[in-house]
Amino acid sequence: MEKRAINPWKWQDARNYVQAVEVTNVAGTLYVSGQTAIDDNGISSTADMRTQIIQTIENLEKVILTANYELKNIVRLNIYTTDSASFFENFDVVQTWIQKHQIKQSSTVLEVKSLFETLKVELEATVVK
Known part of the structure; x- marks a missing residue:
């Protein structure tokens, strides 16, 4: 598998994403459903934004690693939030x-x-992959 980032500008570098990713010679593609801060028993978190971001990342990692894929090979990450201001106040966790x-x-x-x-x-x- 080969990946190539396409960035006509430099400003996105400070935000830790790329404008586009070209992938060739792929051996497999994993489409991961939206992961959230739900525990192993299926209970939704009532915690603050930062805690939910951490748990959501842990759940995303668990799905990807269980499928035998590598985190470094995430090529698309969509983020949905009910509070953009609070999310970006805690964006350092994601970065x-x-x-x-x-x-x-x-x-x-x-x-x-x-x-x-x-x-x-x-x-x-x-x-x-």
Whole structure:
């Protein structure tokens, strides 16, 4: 598998995403449903945004690793949140995670009216190998 980031500008580098990702010679593609801060028993978190982001990332990692894919090969990460201001106040959690795993993904952040039950953030990913 080969990946190529397409960035006509430099400003997105500070935000830890790319404008587009070209992938060739793919052996597999994993389309991950939106992951949220739901525990192993199916209970939705009532915690604050930062705690929910951390748990959501942990759940996303669990799905990807269970499928035998690598986090660094996330090529698309869509983020849904019920509170953009609060999400971006805690965006360092996401940025640190992206940098740690050397992820170069295209990305979209959308504020939505609501998510399931008490959830504040949802991450949806596409991963290749």
